[in-house]
Each structure stands twice: as C-alpha cells, then as structure tokens.
Amino acid sequence: MGVFVGKDTKVVVQGITGRDGKFHSLQMKEYGTNVVAGVTPGKSGQDVEGIPVFDSVEQAVARTGANTSVIYVPSFAAADAMYEACDAGIRLIVCITEGVPTLEMVSLSGYLKERGTRLIGPNCPGIITPGETKVGIMPGRIHKPGPAGVVSRSGTLTYEVVYQLTSREIGQSTCIGIGGDPIIGTNFIDALEAFEGDSQTEIIVLIGEIGGTDEEEAASYVTKSVSKPVVAFVAGRTAPPGKRMGHAGAIISGGTGTAEEKVEAFEAAGIPVAGTPAEIGEIVEKTLASKK
Amino acid sequence: MKLHEYQAKEIFGSFGIPIPSGKVATSPEEAGSIAREIGKKVVIKAQVHVGGRGKAGGIKFADTPEEANEVASKILSMEIKGLPVKKVLVGECLDVEDEYYLGVIVDRKSKKPVFMVSSAGGVDIEEVARETPEKIHKYQVDPARGLMPYEARNLAFKIMSDGKLAMKTAKVLMQLYDVFTGVDASLAEINPFVRTPDNEMIALDAKINIDDNALYRRPEIAKMRDLGAESPYETKAREMGLSYVKLDGSIGCIVNGAGLAMGTMDMVKLYGAEPANFLDIGGSSSPEKVMTAVEIILSDENVRAIFFNIFGGITRCDDVANGIVEALGKMDIKVPVVVRLTGTNEDEARKILKKVDVVSVNTMDDGVKEAIRLSKEGE
Numbered sequence: 001m002g003v004f005v006g007k008d009t010k011v012v013v014q015g016i017t018g019r020d021g022k023f024h025s026l027q028m029k030e031y032g033t034n035v036v037a038g039v040t041p042g043k044s045g046q047d048v049e050g051i052p053v054f055d056s057v058e059q060a061v062a063r064t065g066a067n068t069s070v071i072y073v074p075s076f077a078a079a080d081a082m083y084e085a086c087d088a089g090i091r092l093i094v095c096i097t098e099g100v101p102t103l104e105m106v107s108l109s110g111y112l113k114e115r116g117t118r119l120i121g122p123n124c125p126g127i128i129t130p131g132e133t134k135v136g137i138m139p140g141r142i143h144k145p146g147p148a149g150v151v152s153r154s155g156t157l158t159y160e161v162v163y164q165l166t167s168r169e170i171g172q173s174t175c176i177g178i179g180g181d182p183i184i185g186t187n188f189i190d191a192l193e194a195f196e197g198d199s200q201t202e203i204i205v206l207i208g209e210i211g212g213t214d215e216e217e218a219a220s221y222v223t224k225s226v227s228k229p230v231v232a233f234v235a236g237r238t239a240p241p242g243k244r245m246g247h248a249g250a251i252i253s254g255g256t257g258t259a260e261e262k263v264e265a266f267e268a269a270g271i272p273v274a275g276t277p278a279e280i281g282e283i284v285e286k287t288l289a290s291k292k
Numbered sequence: 293m294k295l296h297e298y299q300a301k302e303i304f305g306s307f308g309i310p311i312p313s314g315k316v317a318t319s320p321e322e323a324g325s326i327a328r329e330i331g332k333k334v335v336i337k338a339q340v341h342v343g344g345r346g347k348a349g350g351i352k353f354a355d356t357p358e359e360a361n362e363v364a365s366k367i368l369s370m371e372i373k374g375l376p377v378k379k380v381l382v383g384e385c386l387d388v389e390d391e392y393y394l395g396v397i398v399d400r401k402s403k404k405p406v407f408m409v410s411s412a413g414g415v416d417i418e419e420v421a422r423e424t425p426e427k428i429h430k431y432q433v434d435p436a437r438g439l440m441p442y443e444a445r446n447l448a449f450k451i452m453s454d455g456k457l458a459m460k461t462a463k464v465l466m467q468l469y470d471v472f473t474g475v476d477a478s479l480a481e482i483n484p485f486v487r488t489p490d491n492e493m494i495a496l497d498a499k500i501n502i503d504d505n506a507l508y509r510r511p512e513i514a515k516m517r518d519l520g521a522e523s524p525y526e527t528k529a530r531e532m533g534l535s536y537v538k539l540d541g542s543i544g545c546i547v548n549g550a551g552l553a554m555g556t557m558d559m560v561k562l563y564g565a566e567p568a569n570f571l572d573i574g575g576s577s578s579p580e581k582v583m584t585a586v587e588i589i590l591s592d593e594n595v596r597a598i599f600f601n602i603f604g605g606i607t608r609c610d611d612v613a614n615g616i617v618e619a620l621g622k623m624d625i626k627v628p629v630v631v632r633l634t635g636t637n638e639d640e641a642r643k644i645l646k647k648v649d650v651v652s653v654n655t656m657d658d659g660v661k662e663a664i665r666l667s668k669e670g671e
Contacts, residue, residue, distance in 0.1 A: 103435070110404075156551060246553060254418045
C-alpha cells in the first residue's frame with residue numbers, strides 16, 4: 001500500500017536527457033519504478049537506455065499512459081514543466097528542482113488546486129514507497145517496506161532518519177519529502193491525512209524545521225484528526241533569526257518560525273519530539289512494541 | 293536579499309509611488325551638498341540591513357548643509373549592531389500629520405500575496421500585531437488577476453475615512469502591488485506612509501526584500517546587492533554555490549543538505565558545545581567545493597575542530613573524500629578533522645581517507661562527540 005505512489009504509478013521524467021535526469025531515471029528504473037517515458041522537447045524518437053523520449057508530456061501520456069511526472073529541469077523552466085504536466089492530465093507531479101521563484105509557485109498553486117492535481121515539492125527529494133516504487137533522488141537501498149510513514153521538509157536529514165529506522169529493522173510505508181521552499185504543494189497535513197487512511201502505516205514520523213507555521217498546524221491537525229501515533233523532530237534549534245538556513249523556507253522572520261514554538265506545539269499535542277535522529281528510531285521502536 | 297531604503301525608494305519612485313526628495317551619500321561632504329540642493333531641513337538615515345536604526349542613533353536631523361556634513365560624519369563612523377555604516381540617505385524633512393502602515397508579503401499558509409494595512413504606522417508592525425492585532429487589516433490577493441482597483445479602495449477605506457485621501461492611498465496600494473510582482477519581492481513595505489499638512493500621501497520609509505530564487509530573472513535587482521553588508525566569506529560561499537552562515541561556536545560543520553546541516557548544529561549544542569557555522573555543501577559536491585568549504589571554516593579563528601557529516605545520495609562520498617585529501621594536502625590545517633561518510637560510494641571514500649590524518653567515524657552521534665572531545669584537547 002503506502003500513499004500517493006505505488007504499483008500503479010507510471011512515471012514520465014521531464015528533463016530526462018539532462019545529467020541529473022538521466023542518472024536518476026536509471027536509478028529509479030533499477031529500483032523497480034515503472035518509468036514509462038521521458039520528455040525533452042526536440043528529442044522525440046530518442047531513448048534513454050530503453051525509455052522512450054517524447055517532445056511533450058501530452059505525447060508521452062497519450063502513448064504510454066503515464067500518470068505521474070517527476071521534474072528535473074532547471075529552475076527557470078520548472079514552473080512551465082509543472083503547468084505542462086497538469087494540462088496533460090498528470091495527477092501527481094513531483095518537482096525535484098530547487099530555486100523556483102516564489103511568485104511562480106504562488107500562481108501555480110491556485111492553478112493546480114483548481115484542477116485537483118497533487119504536487120510534491122519543489123526543492124524536494126521526492127517520494128518512495130519502499131519495495132514498490134521510487135519517484136525521486138533518495139538512495140533506494142536505505143529503505144525497506146514496513147509500518148512507518150515518514151514526511152519531511154528535508155532531504156538528507158530524512159535519509160539519516162530512514163537509515164536509523166531501517167537499521168532497527170523498522171521499515172517504511174511511504175517516505176515523502178515535501179520540500180524546503182516557502183510555497184510547496186503537498187504539506188504536512190495532506191501527508192498526515194493520507195497516512196491516517198493508509199492501512200500499512202502504523203506510525204507517522206514528521207520531520208520539520210524552522211520557518212513558517214506548518215508544524216504548528218500539523219500539531220493541531222493531529223489532535224483533531226489523527227488516531228495513529230506520531231513522532232516529531234524539528235531541525236534548527238540553534239539557527240539564528242533572520243538568516244536563511246540553506247532552504248529558502250528555513251528562516252525565522254519577525255520572531256515566528258522558531259524551533260521552540262514548533263517543539264512546544266508538538267508537545268502540547270502530546271506528540272513526542274526527538275532530540276536527535278537516532279532518538280527518533282528509539283521512540284518509534286518503543287511505540288510500536290507497546291502497541292503489540 | 294534585502295535592499296537598502298534608498299534602493300527601495302528608487303524602485304518605489306520608478307513605479308510612481310510618491311517619495312520625499314533625497315539622495316544617498318558615502319561621505320560627509322557629499323551629504324552636505326545634497327542638503328544644499330534640497331535647500332531645507334533634512335533627515336540623515338544610516339543605510340544598514342538592521343532594524344531599529346533610529347533607536348541606535350542612526351537617524352538624525354540637520355537644519356543646515358554644514359550641520360548635515362557634521363551629522364553625516366558621525367553616522368558614517370558608526371557601527372549599528374555590528375554593521376559599519378557606509379552609506380547615508382539624505383532626504384527632505386517632512387511635517388507629518390498621520391502615519392499609516394502599508395505592506396504586502398507572500399503568505400506561506402494561504403499561498404497568496406497578502407496585504408496588511410494599519411492606521412498605526414511608524415512603529416514596529418510586529419509589535420502592533422502582538423499588542424493590538426485589531427488595528428491590522430489583512431487581505432488576500434488572487435494572484436491570477438492581481439489587486440483590483442476596487443479592492444485597493446476598500447482596503448484604503450479600512451484605515452481612513454476621507455474620500456480624497458483614500459483614493460490617493462488606493463493608487464499607492466496598486467503601485468505597491470506592481471512593485472511587489474515587478475521585482476519578485478517577498479516583502480514590500482511602507483512604514484510609515486504619511487499624510488503631510490497639505491494632504492499629500494508620501495512613502496517616508498521603504499523596505500523591500502527580494503526572493504533569492506528569482507534573482508536570475510531580475511538582473512537589475514541582483515546588481516543592487518551590497519557586498520559590503522556581508523562578510524567576504526559569505527560572498528565566496530555564495531559564489532561557489534555553498535550556503536554558509538557564521539555562528540559563534542567552536543565546532544566547524546561541513547554537511548550536505550540544509551536539514552542535516554541544521555540537525556548537526558543542533559546535536560553539537562545538545563552534546564554540550566556550540567556550532568561555529570551552518571554550511572551546506574549542496575548536492576553535487578566536487579572536490580573544489582569541499583576545498584572552499586574548508587577554507588571558509590578555517591577563516592574563523594574560533595574553530596577548534598571540523599566535522600564532516602555527509603549522507604551520500606546525489607553527493608558521492610568519494611568526491612567528498614577526494615576534496616578532504618586535497619584540502620589537507622594544500623592547506624595548513626591545525627585543527628582535528630572528524631569525518632562521517634555514509635551512502636553512495638562510501639567504501640571507496642573510506643579507502644581514500646586512509647591516506648590522510650583524519651578521524652573516521654560511522655555515525656553522526658559519534659562524529660559530533662568525537663569532534664567536541666578533540667576540540668577540547670588543545671585547551
């Protein structure tokens with residue numbers, strides 16, 4: 001099972017002939033993802049190790065039945081790629097690209113919402129349902145199928161957490177990297193809602209960081225609407241205010257978005273907050289054991 | 293990227309927003325001659341990227357050009373919250389009847405531009421938001437059509453009742469929205485927006501923050517970056533595609549990925565030391581990037597140990613290992629180096645690191661503890 005992606009996922013790669021696009025298309029294929037097509041305008045008729053390349057997403061969808069797009073194009077072309085995928089009838093767009101202008105995301109968000117198209121990202125590692133399909137750039141071999149649903153604003157920090165879980169023999173239902181930008185598609189609440197409804201998921205790991213108020217909103221959503229146990233982590237307790245910590249969205253501004261506020265919100269909602277990535281593994285292990 | 297007030301006012305002016313006459317000066321003499329041109333009482337304002345300039349003594353008045361020269365000389369030799377003042381804005385001094393606040397930001401929650409207006413201008417708007425939130429009126433804009441004139445009028449009438457003044461204010465709100473979208477701002481703010489005794493509505497101050505992601509398509513704005521306002525090492529990091537923020541601790545951290553970099557800093561603190569920096573070497577790390585990262589970390593004399601925390605995904609561990617070997621060969625590194633490499637090509641990376649004098653560890657926890665222990669050995 002898992003959420004958003006699984007056995008029925010048929011992937012078209014936008015920007016397949018670029019360096020990163022090609023590398024990760026092959027990595028995804030090796031993992032077992034059903035990569036049915038690639039798109040690079042002007043390169044129709046070529047193939048990337050057997051994956052056919054088309055001029056447009058529309059063509060790719062018509063010829064292969066692709067239902068999910070993953071985007072590796074440069075930042076200046078990313079918004080265009082997302083509109084194109086949406087207009088071609090793609091239902092799930094995963095945008096890996098970092099550096100998309102915020103106001104382009106503002107316009108795009110409304111457009112996608114009206115048409116019911118889900119976006120994951122941008123500026124994210126993608127999504128993986130271990131053992132079934134991987135749509136993104138995360139190292140596949142650190143994952144294994146299991147009961148933990150993971151949702152995170154970060155990339156490598158998520159790998160660290162997943163690695164901790166897997167080394168304790170705790171597998172994952174789906175791991176979703178929602179991205180480090182201020183304006184993103186799928187957010188914590190969307191992921192929590194999906195995990196709550198997923199029969200494979202028994203526990204949810206939520207990895208937040210400084211900036212914005214998504215964690216606070218997630219905490220109050222958990223109180224109202226999530227029956228499964230949730231474990232949280234918040235990165236950036238030592239981050240100074242007013243400085244962007246790598247991610248465009250990771251900034252404490254006007255006194256809001258601090259790690260303390262987020263930790264408090266989780267604790268007030270009865271959600272345990274781990275002090276280190278290793279501690280997440282410990283808490284998840286204990287919680288799962290106590291359920292049995 | 294933050295713009296200075298004088299830059300923001302130039303942009304406001306070019307979009308038609310009424311601003312007081314004035315110019316930027318880098319020397320007391322220049323300030324004096326601008327004051328002479330203006331020909332009346334002037335206000336001299338430090339141009340630094342920190343809030344609370346006024347309270348720190350960075351805003352002063354001058355009645356004559358001679359006094360302007362004198363005052364500018366004082367302000368130009370000041371440091372405000374650690375930042376040296378290199379420029380002052382010399383502007384005409386206006387009589388003020390009322391002060392308002394007009395601002396527009398990108399709201400992360402609604403994913404829309406949101407206007408905030410208030411009749412309580414001239415003070416810290418965050419303070420107003422905390423203490424008297426009822427005095428702030430918020431309004432979401434549909435980004436697909438932009439701000440409509442009727443919406444601007446309705447917004448203006450929320451904070452003033454006089455029809456003529458509200459029409460003038462509505463026009464400025466429309467112009468402010470054009471600035472916001474026209475330069476890819478994440479914030480555009482007029483505080484205070486003032487009414488003069490002859491009922492002119494003028495932007496007395498100006499603040500614009502630019503979305504860094506959009507700078508590639510705003511080359512004229514990118515040129516406005518004040519290199520004097522960041523340290524040379526921050527500039528160097530940015531040019532190499534590294535994210536670097538200097539902090540005050542002693543443990544230098546070189547990490548791939550922003551979340552893991554923050555997580556590493558937090559762990560340093562949790563285990564009883566302080567991180568010297570945030571540094572994300574990014575996805576595809578060449579040995580060259582690693583070299584630059586080490587150089588930047590070593591420029592900070594508080595650093596007592598360096599910890600590499602790499603979780604290879606796109607980043608290849610062998611690339612980072614080669615960079616470490618090269619850095620150790622070319623630079624005189626006197627502090628201990630602790631390395632944790634996991635992920636893509638980690639076995640090759642371990643072999644490469646056997647050639648050099650570094651402490652290899654298997655986990656992030658061990659790495660942080662070891663770096664802290666070694667940092668204290670020299671004391």
